[in-house]
Amino acid sequence: AQKITQTQPGMFVQEKEAVTLDCTYDTSDPSYGLFWYKQPSSGEMIFLIYQGSYDQQNATEGRYSLNFQKARKSANLVISASQLGDSAMYFCAMRDTGNQFYFGTGTSLTVIP
């Protein structure tokens, strides 16, 4: 069964606008972690943001914020004030209690000047 679902294969956003990348997850573990990674065309995987399942507040890291809705099992990434350098693949991931990671299929984001 798919643990992480990213339903947007590709997204476009105007420079300086905000964009939301969707992610839903499936787990029965009471404790888990949610992550977003960025993969530019150069191929490296860059950690962006983390949300723990027990965290009460949404995580934020600079222009990145994670809209965590536990009851809906969603962990959407919001990028504010998009920049050209934000164009990349974005992967949502979940870590379960056994420290196993599950990745979504990714969303390709293109920032338009």
Next chain:
Amino acid sequence: GAGVSQSPSNKVTEKGKDVELRCDPISGHTALYWYRQSLGQGLEFLIYFQGNSAPDKSGLPSDRFSAERTGGSVSTLTIQRTQQEDSAVYLCASSAILAGAQEQYFGPGTRLTVT
């Protein structure tokens, strides 16, 4: 400090040959993961090592794939009798088992091409 390193960065091999891919995790990280990423695709989990525990091999696609981790540090992924469908980028990641984020740190990958 040094990040995760992988070697070689690129490997071209003939179908039927064996290949070994190496991963040096971040010092002190007890968890080590191998993934495969085909062109334009997401990450496919292959194998996971945690400390001295038996590895989780549930993602290995066939018995041609094997991996070991010596001394809880360096790991080698071996693909025997390579096939063209094995062509992909093989990514290694390590993680510390501590309180907090415990994110994975990825290496630059090994691009394997089987001709």
